[in-house]
Amino acid sequence: MLTRVIQVVETRETAAPATAGELLELVRTGRAATRSQLRALTGLSRTAVTARVSALTNAGLLLIGEELASTGGRPPGALVFNKDAGVVLAVAIGRSRSQLAVLDLDGQELAADSRDHEVGVGPDDLLPDVAQRLTGLLDAAQADRGEPPVLGIGLSLPGTLDSVRGLSIGSPVMSGWDGVELAPYFAGVADAPLFVANDADVLARSELLGGAGGLDDVLVVKASTGLGLGIIADGRVLSGHLGAAGEIGHTVVDAAGDLACRCGATGCLETIAAGWALVTRMAAEGDQGVPVEHVRDLVALALQGDSFARGLLRDSGRELGEVLAVAINLLNPAAVVIGGDMAAAFEFYLAGVRESVYRRSAPLATRDLQFLPAVHGDRAGVVGCGALALDHVLAPVAVDARLAALA
Amino acid sequence: MLTRVIQVVETRETAAPATAGELLELVRTGRAATRSQLRALTGLSRTAVTARVSALTNAGLLLIGEELASTGGRPPGALVFNKDAGVVLAVAIGRSRSQLAVLDLDGQELAADSRDHEVGVGPDDLLPDVAQRLTGLLDAAQADRGEPPVLGIGLSLPGTLDSVRGLSIGSPVMSGWDGVELAPYFAGVADAPLFVANDADVLARSELLGGAGGLDDVLVVKASTGLGLGIIADGRVLSGHLGAAGEIGHTVVDAAGDLACRCGATGCLETIAAGWALVTRMAAEGDQGVPVEHVRDLVALALQGDSFARGLLRDSGRELGEVLAVAINLLNPAAVVIGGDMAAAFEFYLAGVRESVYRRSAPLATRDLQFLPAVHGDRAGVVGCGALALDHVLAPVAVDARLAALA
């Protein structure tokens, strides 16, 4: 008799044969580049693989590229994902800026646009304009590439969103947006599904395409005007019961005393660590000669050597680290990624974060823990929105549905 | 043109046809009780459903029960999961106690055994005895039910475990256990796979079978001699990068000052909120006439009206709540379940937890938030270990593999 530990290294979650959509995913993620590799990975017969690959090539999603190097016999024809089989639209809406982009199916920007708007603008004032700009970008991007269809639209907003109904349900920063259905505004742009997510979640998704690519458990900090956290656990972006997961900015911390927060409460972490709070302190206590209106100004000063600005960033990192340490003990991530405007001064900010995290976290939770800067910088919003849409429209189920509709 | 929000209400994750294992899951979880319901849920043809159901009945996993009430035509034959098609073994090892059980496939105890052991006993001293007791329990349970096969063994330990290799990798409480492969000890008991998990994770799994059954996002607190947390997010138990998720007991908190913790560090949450710390304080400051050696003694005193004990429990809840508040903001659970020995004094403990949580958490994260007592009490360990094994051996993949092996 032998008792064994089951090695849960199944490549597939189910015993059912792999579908065409799953094969596309294997090619798309680089795990397979030839039909034979697909056979080996899925256990499907050559006939079955051929049939599915044909369906995918007929639909234009897969291309047979040039021959690869032989491994001792006839060289295989390369399977390449056709990143031009469609496009997705990305709409990253911030407090004072909206960034738009048209992306190919690899997540590469084909056209992009960014525009500042006044703080507090409502959806009825902003979104028609956004839709119009989006149509313009789309026309420009489609013109010289054979009009690839729009497969999906990804949109991000600060605050808590209901991803099923496609609306904001609690955003202290975007007044007038709560409860407003967003999909109708994009009806004229394209006949494509709209996917919405929180700005921090979207940042996390952009990092899954970037620095934290291979990791399954990651915390992605968005340290900008506000503070947010995107949580990747077991390779999935967590949203929580009401979609409010990652809302660490409004945790009450002792160090904040009874400082008033922009959310209406007092003592929130944001009052001492968020970008808006640092800007306020800088304006009150810093060098009065230099106007600081946005965290980006403060970060620029820090990079130029302003020691007060550097101190503020380090303090902010330290305060965030106090809360982050709990998150690290709780979730045991493989990496913490720092993004948002403050990440431009990564070293200064991280120094503060590290201080608190290593002091407060359990040794095992910080063993192997990496701290990484976000890789997409200013473009993280649109890249993440694109990733959000791509994750949905290129998911095996969606691809299979697409093939079924074609036939 | 119409832009729509995709309603992600897919019953299935894939477009591939449902396998027999998936059908069994639908029956087992009560979502289907007749072949027609399986047809409706899966989209499979009647022939396909019949074939899979036959395979399951032939394997003994499914039974055709008596006829159900007609819905206007011929009454359907009920499909019932055969909970006696096998058994699983549960081994919950604690610091000072090991609980064993034989469970049917519904998670019902058929035989159980609990024995105290000295603190600090090593695996070589404890496990052979455990294996022997387990064999005895198994013989007794199998005798009068036609010798159902052992499908799996679930084992829990305090600390951090490597579930792939099946060993402890960091348990300050169980010295001598780290790095010791556990499966070999059970080779003589049954030819079945061993699944290992942390005691808090196992508690969380037991609650998924109980009070938190329908919920997808739950925090399960284990407040006993030590402090632990099991995290259920999107219906899955999170374990983190190294398996250390939920280790909140050794978060450094200011209120703990530089009190020495049993883990070797200072200032851990456990030093002011764990059962062992309360017992120490009770012994030093409480009524000297009553010997308090274990949290259970302290809880018993609280329930009898001892105000010092009640105060300690409430204080402990308050301290835990400080950290729990961050966890709640972070993960936005639908419910927090309180388990472990202290949960026997649920009301006193919860009062403290509530105080901190409501003071520190963001309003949206605590909207709808329920606090529930763990339902399995003293039996949570073995129930959870059983659930751990059942989750694996009754998973669709495993069932499909079983059917394939049979044929």
Place this chain on the structure above:
DNA sequence: CAACATAAGTCTTTTTCGGATCAAAGAAGA
């Protein structure tokens, strides 16, 4: 009691799959 509705077994047709066979294209060795 007849008409109808639902369930489930049986049979036939269609689809899909896997293996065999064969052709293509290069590598390895004589």
Place this chain on the structure above:
DNA sequence: TCTTCTTTGATCCGAAAAAGACTTATGTTG
């Protein structure tokens, strides 16, 4: 250089599986 071997990919065919039609069983409803 030529032959043999290996790998890839296309085609064909038989086996298996699934879907649909038909039939039988057993209730409810009027």
